[in-house]
Amino acid sequence: xxxxxxxxxxxxxxxxxxxxTVEVLHGLSLDIxxxxxxxxxxxxxxxxxxxxxxxxxLDSPTSGEVVVGGERIDRLxxxxxxxxxxxxxxxxxxxxxxxxxxxxxxNVELPLLLxxxxxxxxxxxxxxxxxxxxxxxxxxHKPKELSGGQEQxxxxxxxxxxxxxxxxxxxxxxxxxxxxxxxxxxLLQVLNREHGKTVVMVTHDPKAAEFASRTLHLxxxxxxxxxxxxx
Amino acid sequence: MTRTGFVIANLWRKKTRTVxxxxxxxxxxxxxxxxxxxxVLFTAGADFVGATRLVSQARVSFTTxxxxxxxxxxEAVPGVERVMWSQWFGGVWQExxxxxxxxxxxxxxxxxxxELVMSDAEWKAFAxxxxxxxxxxxxxSKYGWKIGDKVPIASNIFPQQDGSKxxxxxxxxxxxxxxxxxxxQTNGGWINFxxxxxxxxxxxxxxxxxxxxxxxxxxxxxxxxxxxxxxxNSPDETKTQAEKDFTVGFFKQIGDIGLIVRWILFAVxxxxxxxxxxxxxxxxxxxxxxxxxxxxxxxxxxxxxGFVLAEAATLCVIGGLTGLAIATPLGVGILSATGLPIAxxxxxxxxxxxxxxxxxxxVGLLPALRAARLTIVDAxxxx
Numbered sequence: 001x002x003x004x005x006x007x008x009x010x011x012x013x014x015x016x017x018x019x020x021t022v023e024v025l026h027g028l029s030l031d032i033x034x035x036x037x038x039x040x041x042x043x044x045x046x047x048x049x050x051x052x053x054x055x056x057x058l059d060s061p062t063s064g065e066v067v068v069g070g071e072r073i074d075r076l077x078x079x080x081x082x083x084x085x086x087x088x089x090x091x092x093x094x095x096x097x098x099x100x101x102x103x104x105x106x107n108v109e110l111p112l113l114l115x116x117x118x119x120x121x122x123x124x125x126x127x128x129x130x131x132x133x134x135x136x137x138x139x140x141h142k143p144k145e146l147s148g149g150q151e152q153x154x155x156x157x158x159x160x161x162x163x164x165x166x167x168x169x170x171x172x173x174x175x176x177x178x179x180x181x182x183x184x185x186x187l188l189q190v191l192n193r194e195h196g197k198t199v200v201m202v203t204h205d206p207k208a209a210e211f212a213s214r215t216l217h218l219x220x221x222x223x224x225x226x227x228x229x230x231x
Numbered sequence: 232m233t234r235t236g237f238v239i240a241n242l243w244r245k246k247t248r249t250v251x252x253x254x255x256x257x258x259x260x261x262x263x264x265x266x267x268x269x270x271v272l273f274t275a276g277a278d279f280v281g282a283t284r285l286v287s288q289a290r291v292s293f294t295t296x297x298x299x300x301x302x303x304x305x306e307a308v309p310g311v312e313r314v315m316w317s318q319w320f321g322g323v324w325q326e327x328x329x330x331x332x333x334x335x336x337x338x339x340x341x342x343x344x345x346e347l348v349m350s351d352a353e354w355k356a357f358a359x360x361x362x363x364x365x366x367x368x369x370x371x372s373k374y375g376w377k378i379g380d381k382v383p384i385a386s387n388i389f390p391q392q393d394g395s396k397x398x399x400x401x402x403x404x405x406x407x408x409x410x411x412x413x414x415x416q417t418n419g420g421w422i423n424f425x426x427x428x429x430x431x432x433x434x435x436x437x438x439x440x441x442x443x444x445x446x447x448x449x450x451x452x453x454x455x456x457x458x459x460x461x462x463x464n465s466p467d468e469t470k471t472q473a474e475k476d477f478t479v480g481f482f483k484q485i486g487d488i489g490l491i492v493r494w495i496l497f498a499v500x501x502x503x504x505x506x507x508x509x510x511x512x513x514x515x516x517x518x519x520x521x522x523x524x525x526x527x528x529x530x531x532x533x534x535x536x537g538f539v540l541a542e543a544a545t546l547c548v549i550g551g552l553t554g555l556a557i558a559t560p561l562g563v564g565i566l567s568a569t570g571l572p573i574a575x576x577x578x579x580x581x582x583x584x585x586x587x588x589x590x591x592x593x594v595g596l597l598p599a600l601r602a603a604r605l606t607i608v609d610a611x612x613x614x
Contacts (some may be wrong), residue, residue, distance in 0.1 A: 058527060079531050086529020093611070097524045104232045115233055121283045122232075158528075174276045220595040 004067075005166060005198040006032035006055050006061055013050050013221075023175030024050045026221040026228050027064070034165070036170040037192040037199040042218035048202040049170055051218065056168040056198055057085045086114045090159025090197075094171035096151040097160070098143040102118035104150075105130065105139040108157045115162065129157040132195075133187060149180035156187060160197075167191065169201040234534075238541045244514070251387050252510045253550045256590075258501040260554025261561070263496060264575045267582055268562050270492040271574075282448040284343065285455050286477035287441040290468035293477075296437035297467050305441055310450040315339035316438030318403070320422060323385040324374065328385065331419035333439070334427035343444045346413045353404030353520060353589070361426040362398030367417025368407045376402050389431040398430075415574060442474070500590070508594040511543045514600040522602045522611030536603035543595025549589035555580055 008030040012172045014023040024047045032038050032055075053059040054066050060081075066074040069088055076084055098107045104201045105126050112122045130136045133153040143151050148163035152172060158166055169188065189211050190196045202213060210213045217224040232241075242249050243386075287305065289295035299316065305330045306314050315336060322330035337358040340347070349357075349365065356362045364382055376382060390396045400422055408414035428435050445451055455471035462469045472480070525535055526556070555575065562575040 001289075028539075054606050056527075077535075082526065082529050082531045085527065091527050097520060097611075099240075099242045099521055099524075102232070106237075106240070109232050110237070114236070115232070116530050119233075208343070223242075 002173075003034050004031045004034065005034040005069060006200065007065070007067040008055065009065040009067070011051075011054060011066060013047070013054065013059070014062050020091060024221050025054075025061070028218075028222055030196065030223060034198055034209045035192070037189065037211070037213045038201065039212035039215040040218060040225075041204065041206070041209055041215055046218040047221040048209070048218050050202060052168055052170055052202050053075065056089050056091060057081050064110050086111060086162065088164050088166060089168045090156075090162070090164040092155050092159050092167065092169040092172045093153070094174040096148075096155045097155055098151055100143050100213075103140050103142055104146065104154045104157075106133060107143070107154055108161050111158060111206070121175045125161050126157075126174045129161040130154075131190075132160060133157045144182065147180075148176050149183060152176065152180075152184050153187070154186070156191075160191065165196075165198060167197050167199045169199060171202055171204065173203070173205060178207075181205070181208065206213070234538070235541075238538060238545060240516075241496055241514075241538070242542055243435045249546070250579060252507055252546060253553075255503060256550025257554040257557070258392045259499050260551045260586070261558045262499055262554075263583060264555045264558025264579055265490045265562060265565070265573070266496055267579045268428060268497075268558070268575045270489050271576075271578055275607075280478055282295070282451060282473060282475070283445055284474040284475050285443040285445065285451060285458075287458055287471040288439075289460075292471045293440060296434070296439055297441065297469065299330075299436040299438055299461065301441070301467060303436075304461060305458055305538065307441060307463070308454055308459075310446055310454040311443050312446040313339065313342045313444040314441055315444075316424075316441050318424065318427065318439045318480045319388070319560050320427065321386055321388050322420075323387060330370070332364075332422060333419070333424050333519060334408040334424040337362035337365075337421070340421060343442055346390075346409045347406045348409055348413075349404045349406040353406075356403035357421075357423065360401055360403050361423055362399065363403045363423045363426075365406055366402060366420040368405055368414070369417045371405045373378055373403070373418075376405075378405060380403055388541060389427070389433060392428050392432050394432065402485075426530050439501065441469075443471075450513050456582060500586070501591065504593055505544070507546065508597075510538070511546075511594050512598045512601075514542070515602050519605065519610050520613070523605055523607045526605065526607050527611070532603040535605070536599045539602045540591070540595045541600070543599070544591040547587050547591040547594070551583060551590070578584045587611035 008028060010029055011025055012023065012027055013025040014021050028051065028130050030051075042048050051061070054061055055068060057068070057076070057222070061074050064074070065072060073081060073084060073086065087190045094099070099110065100111070108126045108129050121231065125141075127136065130139055133156050135150060135153050135157065138146060143154070146154065155168065158196060167188070172188070173184050176184060185208055188199055188201070192199045192213075199212070203209055217221060287297070289297050296318070302314060302316070305311060316339075317335045320332045320334050322332035324330050336548040339353065352366065355364050364384075366376055370376075381399055383397060383399050385396045387399060389398065391398065406417065408416055443454065445454060451473060455473075458471045459469050469474055506579050522535055525538070526532070559575040562573050565573050
């Protein structure tokens with residue numbers, strides 16, 4: 001088996017909502033090798049997005065270890081975690097989350113403002129990223145001038161532009177029609193297979209999961225495989 | 232794109248709102264510029280006079296005259312270098328334009344006010360011409376007066392002995408100031424006291440105030456005290472004070488303009504604070520998911536705080552500087568129209584700059600802190 005990109009060890013995560021403490025993940029462990037394309041499936045409230053947020057460094061576990069690319073990210077403070085995200089992870093969301101005031105190329109350029117690249121180097125990287133997602137001709141368009149599929153491609157280009165090893169996708173096709181969804185999933189597959197990106201994708205859609213190299217099922221905060229083993 | 236470009240792009244997200252907010256800031260700082268200039272005029276506006284002169288007036292009121300016989304006693308006080316006196320003539324030009332004209336002894340004026348610039352020939356003509364009148368550069372320029380003109384000026388206070396309110400003077404000189412501050416004080420004029428004293432209907436040998444040039448400014452308090460003590464319990468009790476205090480006190484006869492102006496400015500800025508503060512806060516509320524995305528991409532809390540603060544500061548700086556820039560020529564216009572030495576000068580700009588910084592922080596800090604403290608997961612989930 002190849003080197004692990006993601007190692008989740010005995011992770012627990014609970015939230016306090018009002019006076020209640022809600023435990024979402026119960027001692028979950030998981031390994032995702034480099035270059036893998038994993039789909040996380042499960043019913044609502046099963047902890048898929050919580051797990052995705054922990055792997056992407058958007059949240060910290062209540063207990064347990066999260067190691068990504070060899071780094072214990074559960075120990076990183078807010079500022080260091082932000083730096084780590086900028087270098088190592090690209091995020092793709094269901095509703096694209098582009099900046100409406102910026103053109104496609106400016107949206108893609110945004111993460112590069114955190115680097116020391118010159119304006120010319122940034123422009124070149126942006127052009128390449130937009131070319132990879134097939135949107136070079138839409139560079140000067142603002143999000144409202146693009147279709148949903150095109151917006152998601154811009155979001156993918158933004159996720160790619162700083163060349164992260166890991167792509168975190170939260171329902172990336174949840175807002176798209178079947179045809180466009182398949183195009184986007186095909187693009188993720190290309191990024192995984194041809195560019196070596198490790199992709200972790202949360203989806204409700206079994207057809208979307210078919211594009212992944214394997215599918216993990218969560219239920220009540222545990223992987224079904226683990227739950228079965230414990231039983 | 233730069234971070235600055237990103238800030239500007241966000242400012243233009245809602246163009247109408249931004250333009251209206253900018254207009255409110257421009258208007259507020261336009262008012263600030265003009266009112267602060269008035270405030271400076273009425274509070275610190277006499278700073279330029281320095282500390283080399285004292286003004287002695289009747290203790291009762293500056294409208295009560297003092298007899299000229301006090302002169303030798305004042306001149307004899309140690310620390311006094313030269314003494315002049317002036318009598319308020321007032322003066323009305325044409326229909327009802329009030330002028331600031333005072334009757335003085337030309338030689339003494341020359342000695343006590345070296346800041347007034349006029350050629351030796353003009354000083355000489357002033358001293359030797361009984362009906363002489365010297366006008367400040369701004370005053371002469373405003374009415375197109377030239378040396379050699381006969382200038383008819385009426386006085387509501389001092390009619391001539393024949394009962395006529397109309398006086399005619401010979402313009403023999405046009406004085407200027409030695410520097411910018413003094414050049415602004417050239418809206419008045421001086422007439423020869425000897426002629427005025429002889430020709431007016433009411434009393435002779437009366438001085439409105441004595442102006443005392445000191446040999447040593449450090450002895451001002453001592454000299455003032457000596458003069459006032461000298462005339463204590465006499466029919467002509469005096470109140471002697473630094474020229475600056477006299478000037479400020481003179482303005483304050485109208486009312487505490489400084490206080491009034493400060494209250495108006497407070498009201499203006501309080502309203503502005505609510506308007507701009509609400510705009511920025513609303514703008515942040517509308518963009519919670521976008522701000523969360525910035526943090527997701529790796530922008531630190533400090534960067535997000537900086538973006539929001541920069542937006543607030545950009546609005547305040549552009550609006551504030553534009554307002555002050557409009558106020559500056561307006562001040563010049565008011566100066567030439569009314570003669571009031573209102574100037575939106577360096578001091579007003581400095582206070583404006585401080586107000587811009589304070590306003591930027593006041594309206595931007597809370598929304599910026601809110602943005603910086605966003606929890607990504609909650610913000611993306613719409614919680």
